Amino acid sequence: MQVVVCAKQIPDPATPYELEPDTHLLVRPTEQILDDTDRYGVEMGLQLAQASEGTVTLVSMGPAGNMQGIRQALAMGADKAVIVDDPSLRGSDALTTARVLAEVIKREGFDLVIAGTESTDGYSGVVPQMVAELLGVPALTYATAVTAGDGSVTIHRQTAAGYDIVEADLPAVVSVTAGVVEPRYPTFKGIMEAKKKPVETLSVSDLGLEPDIRQKVVSVEPAPERQAGEIVEDDGEAYLRIVELLEKVKVI
Amino acid sequence: MPFTEEHHHFRRVVREFVEREINPHVDDWEAKGMMPLHDLFARMAQLGFLGLEYDPAYGGQGADHLFTVILAEEFGRADHGSIGMALGVQVDMATPALHRFGSDELKRRFLAPTLRGEMVCSIAVTEPDAGSDVAAIRTRAVRDGDEWVINGSKTFITNSLQADWICLLARTSDEGGYRGMSQIIVPTDVPGFEVSKKLDKLGMRASDTGLLTFTDVRVPVANTIGEIGRGFQQQMAQFVLERMWAAYGAVGACERALERTREYLGQRVVFGRPLLGHEYVSYRLAELVAQVDLLKHYNYAAAEAYMRGEDPTRFATIAKLTAGRLTREVADWVLQFHGGTGYLEETWTARFLRDQRLGSIGGGSDETMLQVLARMDGFWV
Ligand SMILES: Cc1cc2nc3c(=O)[nH]c(=O)nc-3n(C[C@H](O)[C@H](O)[C@H](O)COP(=O)(O)OP(=O)(O)OC[C@H]3O[C@@H](n4cnc5c(N)ncnc54)[C@H](O)[C@@H]3O)c2cc1C
Numbered sequence: 133m134q135v136v137v138c139a140k141q142i143p144d145p146a147t148p149y150e151l152e153p154d155t156h157l158l159v160r161p162t163e164q165i166l167d168d169t170d171r172y173g174v175e176m177g178l179q180l181a182q183a184s185e186g187t188v189t190l191v192s193m194g195p196a197g198n199m200q201g202i203r204q205a206l207a208m209g210a211d212k213a214v215i216v217d218d219p220s221l222r223g224s225d226a227l228t229t230a231r232v233l234a235e236v237i238k239r240e241g242f243d244l245v246i247a248g249t250e251s252t253d254g255y256s257g258v259v260p261q262m263v264a265e266l267l268g269v270p271a272l273t274y275a276t277a278v279t280a281g282d283g284s285v286t287i288h289r290q291t292a293a294g295y296d297i298v299e300a301d302l303p304a305v306v307s308v309t310a311g312v313v314e315p316r317y318p319t320f321k322g323i324m325e326a327k328k329k330p331v332e333t334l335s336v337s338d339l340g341l342e343p344d345i346r347q348k349v350v351s352v353e354p355a356p357e358r359q360a361g362e363i364v365e366d367d368g369e370a371y372l373r374i375v376e377l378l379e380k381v382k383v384i
Numbered sequence: 385m386p387f388t389e390e391h392h393h394f395r396r397v398v399r400e401f402v403e404r405e406i407n408p409h410v411d412d413w414e415a416k417g418m419m420p421l422h423d424l425f426a427r428m429a430q431l432g433f434l435g436l437e438y439d440p441a442y443g444g445q446g447a448d449h450l451f452t453v454i455l456a457e458e459f460g461r462a463d464h465g466s467i468g469m470a471l472g473v474q475v476d477m478a479t480p481a482l483h484r485f486g487s488d489e490l491k492r493r494f495l496a497p498t499l500r501g502e503m504v505c506s507i508a509v510t511e512p513d514a515g516s517d518v519a520a521i522r523t524r525a526v527r528d529g530d531e532w533v534i535n536g537s538k539t540f541i542t543n544s545l546q547a548d549w550i551c552l553l554a555r556t557s558d559e560g561g562y563r564g565m566s567q568i569i570v571p572t573d574v575p576g577f578e579v580s581k582k583l584d585k586l587g588m589r590a591s592d593t594g595l596l597t598f599t600d601v602r603v604p605v606a607n608t609i610g611e612i613g614r615g616f617q618q619q620m621a622q623f624v625l626e627r628m629w630a631a632y633g634a635v636g637a638c639e640r641a642l643e644r645t646r647e648y649l650g651q652r653v654v655f656g657r658p659l660l661g662h663e664y665v666s667y668r669l670a671e672l673v674a675q676v677d678l679l680k681h682y683n684y685a686a687a688e689a690y691m692r693g694e695d696p697t698r699f700a701t702i703a704k705l706t707a708g709r710l711t712r713e714v715a716d717w718v719l720q721f722h723g724g725t726g727y728l729e730e731t732w733t734a735r736f737l738r739d740q741r742l743g744s745i746g747g748g749s750d751e752t753m754l755q756v757l758a759r760m761d762g763f764w765v
Contacts, residue, residue: 203393317401320432320445323393 133186133280133302136237137177137210138247138263139170141194141201145252156349157223158253160194166201169248171315174205176308177246178316180280186243187211191236193221193229196333206326207318213329214240218336218343225347230262235339237267244280245305249273264305272298273307385684391450398458401431402467410463413590414735417582421470421546425501434475435499438483442491443499449691452476453683456629460636463732465739466591468633469746473542474498477626477747478507478551481567481618485610494549494569503548507626508538508570508596509619515540516752518553518616519562523598525554527605532556532568534601537580540746544594545579547572552598553619556612565615569607576601587738624697626747627704628690631683634707634743638676638714641736642669645718665721672714679706698760705753708744715740 141164143149150159166174177188190205190213202213216232224232237245245267250257264271275287276295285304288295318326336343362377364370378384405427413419428434429443436451438444445451452475459468482495497503514520523536534554544550550570557564570577581595610618646669649659659665686699719726719733726733744750758764 198389200389200393203389207393317431318393318397319430320394320436320447320451323390323397326393327390 133181133184133243134241135177135181135186135188136240136242136245137170137173137188137190137205138233138245138260139174139190139192139202139205139213140167140248140251140253141165141192141197141199142167142251142253149253151352155223156352160197162197164195164197164201166204167248167252169250169252169310170205171208172308172310172312173246173248174208174210175313175315176278176306177244178209179313180244180246180278182209184281189214189240189242191233191240192216193224193232199331202331203323203326204318206329206331207322208316209322211329213331214334215331216334216336216339218334220336220343221345223347223349224343224345226256226258227262228343228345230259230266231341232336232339232343233259234263234266235341236334237263239339243302244285245269245303246278247305247307249307249309260305260307267303267305270300270304271307272300272304275306275308276312278306278308278312385450385681385688387450391454394451395454395458397431398433398455399461401428401433402458402462406459406467407463410467410590413466414464417584417589418545418592419467419470419590421474421504421543422501424467425471425474425504427501428471429499429501433471434501435479435483435495436475438479438495438499439491442483442496444483449687452629453632453687456632457636457639460633461640464588464590464735465633465637465742466588468637469588469591469742470543472626472629472633473507474505476629477622478505478543480625481609481622482551482569484621485567485614485618487606490569490607490609498549504543504546506541506544506547506550507622508541508544508550509553510538510540512537512539512595516749518619521553521555521565523552523554525552525556525566525568527556528602530605531602532605532607534568534570534576534598534603536598538596538598539594540583541594541596542591544572544596545582545592550596551609553615556608556615559613562616564613565619566612567609567615567618568603569609570598570601570603574601574603586741587735588742589738623748624700627700627753628683628686628696630743630747631679631686631700631703631707634711634740635676635680635683637736637740638672638679638711641714641718641733642673642676644732645669645721649721659721668717669721672710672717675710676714679703679710682706698757701753701756701760704747705750705757708750708753711740711743 143161144165152159181188188210190210192215196215196217214236247260261271272287274290276290277288279286284301286299287306289298290309364373432445435444436447440446459471498505511521525532525534552568552570553565554568555564556566576599578597579594580597583593652659683703686696686703689699690696715737719737722733725731
């Protein structure tokens with residue numbers, strides 16, 4: 133099975149993020165790590181590919197930098213990577229990103245595309261569905277478990293109540309949640325091999341695309357400080373207040 | 385230092401492994417006085433942490449020495465000292481002589497499973513009546529046909545309650561002094577081998593340390609590592625790597641301790657200002673940072689000399705001496721600047737002080753380092 137994993141390099145969330153003053157766009161350092169969410173995607177892809185003697189191709193869009201994050205995924209075991217790095221894509225919106233990714237995925241060929249549900253630095257959470265639409269294949273989202281084989285894919289789709297079992301014919305796009313599988317650590321050998329694996333860098337014109345970015349960040353506000361919680365002292369009737377609070381937030 | 389992108393990548397992986405697979409369990413292991421080494425080493429082996437520099441024919445990784453430097457530094461950053469010491473024994477204290485001088489047969493039987501993490505090993509040199517003075521050891525192996533018959537005892541032996549085999553230094557002739565010793569592999573399941581006592585220690589409490597007795601223990605003469613009678617010299621070479629490991633680990637330990645202290649002192653307000661706003665505190669810490677940096681780069685010089693094929697003994701001796709003293713100083717000062725909080729068992733500084741106290745004793749005391757150095761440099765008549 134030919135698996136494509138969408139993987140994004142992001143600035144290390146452990147370091148403070150910086151925004152450009154005029155555009156409000158994230159300043160992307162040369163050193164970026166593999167988005168944690170995508171580690172799950174890469175691991176899932178590797179497991180499915182290994183079970184079927186298939187391959188895993190990484191597809192990524194964004195400033196390549198020193199490719200630390202991509203190497204991380206290659207060291208885990210992915211076979212190769214294609215990264216689209218083009219200044220005209222700065223500030224790209226979800227749809228533009230999806231168009232670029234879908235174009236690369238089409239060129240590479242695929243049975244299954246795996247993506248994280250949302251990136252840790254952007255959180256739009258719509259790219260995988262858009263990619264599926266652009267590729268004309270089903271989107272199976274919020275997977276907490278994935279099995280694939282014999283021309284079909286089955287997932288557990290996370291719901292408020294538990295999970296739905298969703299099945300589709302391949303080719304398809306699956307978005308996976310954190311925890312779908314336990315991502316492996318790169319091994320010493322994997323790290324050494326990663327530097328020899330093919331990484332192709334493309335521009336938008338290589339793909340024959342013209343970015344049409346319609347989104348602008350107008351202003352950015354710091355998130356409001358979290359309000360202090362309420363401490364309910366138990367005088368024998370604290371449960372009444374707790375029930376009241378739970379009803380207020382509509383969980384009971 | 386010629387660290388490549390691969391070295392940096394490896395460092396990130398080891399750091400994450402320590403943070404996720406080691407640190408969350410440290411309190412539990414400290415309370416139990418034991419770490420599950422077979423399980424841990426098996427997982428580390430899968431990632432290539434065991435036998436980085438060893439021959440791939442026996443499961444080694446064929447890596448350069450800088451990867452070992454990184455492994456030791458990063459395990460030094462763990463929430464306790466025990467795991468770095470246990471790993472050091474497995475990869476850099478009990479196995480280097482076997483790798484360098486052992487027969488193919490011995491390496492297949494003992495080195496390969498050790499690098500797969502299926503076997504845990506120990507190095508047994510120290511005896512109740514012979515520590516710093518290795519030439520005074522009395523454990524004796526007497527030849528009986530194709531077998532050694534071993535009698536004696538060894539003490540302070542790290543990992544020994546879990547060890548599957550032991551790299552034993554024993555007398556194999558009556559020559560006395562430095563002569564007539566051999567390194568012998570003793571599997572721990574042979575009759576006559578006994579862990580007589582698990583030793584209760586000030587620090588390194590998660591590390592199992594044993595007093596061992598050997599009563600008519602029989603092992604094949606083929607279990608001898610390298611040449612019969614060359615054990616002392618082979619062990620001295622092995623000590624050099626042990627001391628380098630200790631010095632590398634000390635840097636990781638001190639750097640993390642100073643980072644954690646910086647974080648706390650940046651928050652802790654005394655006399656209306658954070659402690660880091662008091663010159664004495666910040667300058668004292670800056671001095672320690674400077675000393676740690678000097679050790680780090682001295683270590684790197686040692687590593688480079690070793691990689692060039694030079695004898696690193698002098699480097700290793702000075703690095704180990706400096707590391708032992710500096711970690712004690714750092715441990716004392718970081719506790720001091722944490723105040724009463726630093727004295728609490730629940731604060732990391734308490735364990736840090738206890739664990740790091742070993743640095744000036746284990747692997748040869750500071751005074752032993754001075755003795756070696758004084759002799760090498762002609763300050764000894
Ligand atoms: C936790 C722990 C783990 C250990 N693990 C191992 C292990 O796995 N394998 C192993 O073989 N050993 C191990 N050791 C033993 C360790 O290597 C010895 O404790 C060390 O070499 C010192 O020997 P000693 O304890 O017999 O002290 P002694 O030799 O009795 O020396 C006592 C003190 O005298 C001073 N001194 C020594 N020599 C001189 C000198 N020439 N001039 C002036 N002063 C001197 C030093 O201050 C020294 O600390 C371990 C020890 C500990 C505490």
